[in-house]
Amino acid sequence: xxxxxxxxxxxxxxxxxxxxxxxxxxxxxxxxxxxxxxxxxxxxxxxxxxxxxxxxxxxxxxxxxxxxxxxxxxxxxxxxxxxxxxxxxxxxxxxxxxxxxxxxxxxxxxxxxxxxxxxxxxxxxxxxxxxxxxxxxxxxxxxxxxxxxxxxxxxxxxxxxxxxxxxxxxxxxxxxxxxxxxxxxxxxxxxxxxxxxxxxxxxxxxxxxxxxxxxxxxxxxxxxxxxxxxxxxxxxxxxxxxxxxxxxxxxx
Amino acid sequence: xxxxxxxxxxxxxxxxxxxxxxxxxxxxxxxxxxxxxxxxxxxxxxxxxxxxxxxxxxxxxxxxxxxxxxxxxxxxxxxxxxxxxxxxxxxxxxxxxxxxxxxxxxxxxxxxxxxxxxxxxxxxxxxxxxxxxxxxxxxxxxxxxxxxxxxxxxxxxxxxxxxxxxxxxxxxxxxxxxxxxxxxxxxxxxxxxxxxxxxxxxxxxxxxxxxxxxxxxxxxxxxxxxxxxxxxxxxxxxxxxxxxxxxxxxxxxxxxxxxxxxxxxxxxxxxxxxxxxxxxxxxxxxxxxxxxxxxxxxxxxxxxxxxxxxxxxxxxxxxxxxxxxxxxxxxxxxxxxxxxxxxxxxxxxxxxxxxxxxxxxxxxxxxxxxxxxxxxxxxxxxxxxxxxxxxxxxxxxxxxxxxxxxxxxxxxxxxxxxxxxxxxxxxxxxxxxxxxxxxxxxxxxxxxxxxxxxxxxxxxxxxxxxxxxxxxxxxxxxxxxxxxxxxxxxxxxxxxxxxxxxxxxxxxxxxxxxxxxxxxxxxxxxxxxxxxxxxxxxxxxxxxxxxxxxxxxxxxxxxxxxxxxxxxxxxxxxxxxxxxxxxxxxxxxxxxxxxxxxxxxxxxxxxxxxxxxxxxxxxxxxxxxxxxxxxxxxxxxxxxxxxxxxxxxxxxxxxxxxxxxxxxxxxxxxxxxxxxxxxx
Numbered sequence: 001x002x003x004x005x006x007x008x009x010x011x012x013x014x015x016x017x018x019x020x021x022x023x024x025x026x027x028x029x030x031x032x033x034x035x036x037x038x039x040x041x042x043x044x045x046x047x048x049x050x051x052x053x054x055x056x057x058x059x060x061x062x063x064x065x066x067x068x069x070x071x072x073x074x075x076x077x078x079x080x081x082x083x084x085x086x087x088x089x090x091x092x093x094x095x096x097x098x099x100x101x102x103x104x105x106x107x108x109x110x111x112x113x114x115x116x117x118x119x120x121x122x123x124x125x126x127x128x129x130x131x132x133x134x135x136x137x138x139x140x141x142x143x144x145x146x147x148x149x150x151x152x153x154x155x156x157x158x159x160x161x162x163x164x165x166x167x168x169x170x171x172x173x174x175x176x177x178x179x180x181x182x183x184x185x186x187x188x189x190x191x192x193x194x195x196x197x198x199x200x201x202x203x204x205x206x207x208x209x210x211x212x213x214x215x216x217x218x219x220x221x222x223x224x225x226x227x228x229x230x231x232x233x234x235x236x237x238x239x240x241x242x243x244x245x246x247x248x249x250x251x252x
Numbered sequence: 253x254x255x256x257x258x259x260x261x262x263x264x265x266x267x268x269x270x271x272x273x274x275x276x277x278x279x280x281x282x283x284x285x286x287x288x289x290x291x292x293x294x295x296x297x298x299x300x301x302x303x304x305x306x307x308x309x310x311x312x313x314x315x316x317x318x319x320x321x322x323x324x325x326x327x328x329x330x331x332x333x334x335x336x337x338x339x340x341x342x343x344x345x346x347x348x349x350x351x352x353x354x355x356x357x358x359x360x361x362x363x364x365x366x367x368x369x370x371x372x373x374x375x376x377x378x379x380x381x382x383x384x385x386x387x388x389x390x391x392x393x394x395x396x397x398x399x400x401x402x403x404x405x406x407x408x409x410x411x412x413x414x415x416x417x418x419x420x421x422x423x424x425x426x427x428x429x430x431x432x433x434x435x436x437x438x439x440x441x442x443x444x445x446x447x448x449x450x451x452x453x454x455x456x457x458x459x460x461x462x463x464x465x466x467x468x469x470x471x472x473x474x475x476x477x478x479x480x481x482x483x484x485x486x487x488x489x490x491x492x493x494x495x496x497x498x499x500x501x502x503x504x505x506x507x508x509x510x511x512x513x514x515x516x517x518x519x520x521x522x523x524x525x526x527x528x529x530x531x532x533x534x535x536x537x538x539x540x541x542x543x544x545x546x547x548x549x550x551x552x553x554x555x556x557x558x559x560x561x562x563x564x565x566x567x568x569x570x571x572x573x574x575x576x577x578x579x580x581x582x583x584x585x586x587x588x589x590x591x592x593x594x595x596x597x598x599x600x601x602x603x604x605x606x607x608x609x610x611x612x613x614x615x616x617x618x619x620x621x622x623x624x625x626x627x628x629x630x631x632x633x634x635x636x637x638x639x640x641x642x643x644x645x646x647x648x649x650x651x652x653x654x655x656x657x658x659x660x661x662x663x664x665x666x667x668x669x670x671x672x673x674x675x676x677x678x679x680x681x682x683x684x685x686x687x688x689x690x691x692x693x694x695x696x697x698x699x700x701x702x703x704x705x706x707x708x709x710x711x712x713x714x715x716x717x718x719x720x721x722x723x724x725x726x727x728x729x730x731x732x733x734x735x736x737x738x739x740x741x742x743x744x745x746x747x748x749x750x751x752x753x754x755x756x757x758x759x760x761x762x763x764x765x766x767x768x769x770x771x772x773x774x775x776x777x778x779x780x781x782x783x784x785x786x787x788x789x790x791x792x793x794x795x796x797x798x799x800x801x802x803x804x805x806x807x808x809x810x811x812x813x814x815x816x817x818x819x820x821x822x823x824x825x826x827x828x829x830x831x832x833x834x835x836x837x838x839x840x841x842x843x844x845x846x847x848x849x850x851x852x853x854x855x856x857x858x859x860x861x862x863x864x865x866x867x868x869x870x871x872x873x874x875x876x877x878x879x880x881x882x883x884x885x886x887x888x889x890x891x892x893x894x895x896x897x898x899x900x901x902x903x904x905x906x907x908x909x910x911x912x913x914x915x916x917x918x919x920x921x922x923x924x925x926x927x928x929x930x931x932x
Contacts, residue, residue, distance in 0.1 A: 014803060054800075056800060128363075
């Protein structure tokens, strides 16, 4: 056992509307430690630095390898996945690590927020292929390697919420749908059968809260843990909506 | 007699069925039900898009045979059965292998960004236990991509209205209603045992509620967290399967737990490095000299021991996982040849998985997803350094017992209500939480397939069951649901009041360590006996936990107490099953009983829960009698080996796994030579 310690300062809140507070914890360092394993250590021994036994911190997590999108939180002021926040990287010299919940979503408790609106947005933009059915209908249309290589990175969006959290246009005064859903429109509109319904998807982004609300701050692409080219996606979809707005059905 | 209306109950409610779990198995079941016109309530502990299927990396098997190797569904069937050491019932496997090409085409139509060949066709790569290029893939995050495709289709059904018997849309009633962040507690049973719904808990508000359903399908995944850290997601505690097992559902082949040979260590979980790394040509080695101190990339070829290629020239680095894991264990644990670690100054239980000889451009296109994980969590560049990996618990071949209806051609009768039925009438199971397809060892890239195929047969089976149901669950007396709800509320209240000295997370840590040490790659009866008595002790101690959290919202502490109890029950099923099976078969290996013993053990382990004076124990049975739509069904522990006769399982010679395959297939050894040569 090493005598190296790891210090956490965690924002706690029991429910929306109740008062927030900060709890501090001091943990023993262990190899390959990350924010999640630290929170697990707190579960095993939920005692603060001022020696109070408190309720263990609650947070959301599933896969712990950055493919599920669950464990998004604000670590040292930056929105990211907690599972890839390795202690040796974020606090190499024993700096205090702060954890806070995301601010652009309704709080549930401690580090948990409610991201339902992101899933609702996927419904809004019709982020799916209109499949005739799952019965056997033979092979799908052929696709070039080039097309696949463009689509695959777009398809890795985990609905984690980082881009919405970082976007200045997503706030309590705006209905901006955010980069994640716009990126899905680009993805489905480039698929050989998805593009048959491209206009419908574009139209979902043409009203209030749609693509015109993007302020081009480009924060989204900075924070995306999957390095999805969100700014490109917004540009591509923006051009397409403009075209659709000007020429409508004439341009197919 | 069947109900009058297919849509409405007598009391005018829309008749729904319940699916619990939103991974590939659950979602595919939902889609098939919707296509059959059956409305669904879908429950999941997490948003379904975050289900554990997301973690699958390497790909999905289908013998599309685009490489002209002579692959066929028959070869796929034979290799799956052989890989599973003949413990799987063969008709479900045949159904799956036959359906696989159609499934991959369907996924392609749904928009899964599968990798392509220059002609724009689906690309396929190699995986363990076969010499054929049979695995379709989307980079190295295939599970994620498949899950998203099904998730999107289910979301679409969330926007589509239910139609009544005449085809008129019912305003406000959608085909799918999602209940995400709900923890499954138990099934609601009528006095005669028929399953009529579920009780679940909203893990945000902690409200407990009973829901009626004309049938219930569990698709709740595996129990990897019983082993503490594994490649599984933290939600995979097996709690739902354990709960229905305690309510009388049979658990089958629980002792068969797959250990994946290549994972990377972490303090919170062991992260998988997909078999596709070897499918694309990755090589496993250790330094010849135990005292080797050079970094992996500085060890010259002549000082490396490619132990899998040496011992298994036929399949090389792509031997099935049980074999690869045992060989790794042998090298590290018994021979002490694990890679030397400069930080710890000792030989760790790790070997090299080497991709550095492969072109980086191709690696980026085909494996970026996993190489990114290695880079992020280990902090080393896998394109230029051999990766350091070790075995980790990965998958449960065992699970809830489910039935099937064999067709004359050796496959399944589609739409028969026996398919995927548990022994509790009205309860179905699909995906990793059941036991059907993989026998004693699962082949890589067959799990995504079995989940989706499982959904494809379970949806129609439930639709038929519902059609023939005499009385809808919506027409039962509310007492049935009220009393189930009350029972679960009382249990939860009791947990909240627990104020003992034990910390549930620490008990779990002890359980995991013990299971990992003694119930994985090598099993010894004396150690298993100790494990079982330790499970007794831990079960006692778990009654004396203190709940540190009494909050009204998102009380994860209290929820975990329940999951821990359920994990302890499953741990016993796994350990006791291993203790009883005195043979070696697939992933179950006992050095004291090195051979497979078909005479005594070519049979399914059927475990039923019982309580002896309040203490949990297991009742092993040789047959099951249950009923479907009121008709009696009899099933036994005999394995259906009607399609491929059991023979010794050996991977030293190329083509051994498909040696008896007929049909379109050419002899595998001949056709696959170039592929085998490339990897050795």
